Amino acid sequence: MTSPPHAITRRVLGIASVVTAMFGREMQAQTMPSSSRPNGPTKNNVRLTVNGQAHDLALDPRTSLLDALRDHLGLAGTKKGCDHGQCGACTVLVNGVRLNACLSLAVAREGDSIVTIEGLATDGKLHPLQEAFVKHDGFQCGYCTPGQICSAVGMLDEIQRGVPSAVGDLAAAPQASGTEIRERMSGNICRCSAYPNIVAAIMETQQGRPG
Ligand code: FES
Numbered sequence: 001m002t003s004p005p006h007a008i009t010r011r012v013l014g015i016a017s018v019v020t021a022m023f024g025r026e027m028q029a030q031t032m033p034s035s036s037r038p039n040g041p042t043k044n045n046v047r048l049t050v051n052g053q054a055h056d057l058a059l060d061p062r063t064s065l066l067d068a069l070r071d072h073l074g075l076a077g078t079k080k081g082c083d084h085g086q087c088g089a090c091t092v093l094v095n096g097v098r099l100n101a102c103l104s105l106a107v108a109r110e111g112d113s114i115v116t117i118e119g120l121a122t123d124g125k126l127h128p129l130q131e132a133f134v135k136h137d138g139f140q141c142g143y144c145t146p147g148q149i150c151s152a153v154g155m156l157d158e159i160q161r162g163v164p165s166a167v168g169d170l171a172a173a174p175q176a177s178g179t180e181i182r183e184r185m186s187g188n189i190c191r192c193s194a195y196p197n198i199v200a201a202i203m204e205t206q207q208g209r210p211g
C-alpha cells in the first residue's frame with residue numbers, strides 16, 4: 001500500500017536534519033586547531049560544555065559526541081544502543097534541542113550547551129519528568145530511559161514553542177494528546193515496551209506545566 005506524502009515519521013525527519021547539521025558543522029571542524037602525537041592519530045582540541053561545565057579534550061576528530069560523553073568524560077548515563085541513529089538511547093539536549101549523540105561528531109559541538117541525563121536534576125531534586133517516570137514505572141530494564149527522558153524534555157519544549165509534529169493533522173501547543181506524544185517520541189525505542197507508562201508519565205508532566 002502506498003503511504004500518503006505526509007506520513008513521514010519524526011525519526012526519518014530527525015535523522016535527515018541531524019545528518020544535515022552534522023555535515024555542516026564538519027566543515028567547520030576541519031579548520032580547528034589540531035595536535036598530533038608521534039606514531040599516534042591526529043587529535044583535535046575541543047572544549048565541550050556539558051551540564052554547565054566546560055571540558056577541554058583532545059579527540060580523534062572521528063569521535064562521536066556519544067563516545068566523548070561516555071568514554072572521555074565518564075558520563076555513562078547516555079546509552080549506546082544501535083550507534084546508528086535508529087533507537088534514541090543516546091538522546092541528549094544540545095542548545096535545548098534533542099539530538100542523537102551517536103550521529104554528531106564531538107568536535108562539531110564546540111561552543112554548544114550540552115545537557116545529559118546527569119544534568120537534569122537541580123539542587124538534588126529530580127526533574128519533574130524523572131519523578132513522573134518513577135511514579136508511573138516508565139521503564140523495565142531502564143536502558144532506554146535516559147534517552148526517553150531527555151527526548152521528552154526536548155519534546156515538551158517543542159510543543160510549548162509550537163513546533164509542528166511530522167504528521168501535520170495532529171494538534172500542536174499547548175497540550176499534546178497521547179497520540180501526538182507517541183508520534184513525537186517515535187524516535188525513542190523501548191525494547192521492554194514500557195510505552196503506555198512512558199506516555200502516562202509525559203502526559204502528567206505536561207499537565208503540570210503552564211498552558
Ligand atoms: S545509539 Fe544513537 S540512536 Fe541508537
Ligand code: FES
Binds near residue numbers: 139
Ligand atoms: S525499559 Fe528496557 S528498553 Fe526501555
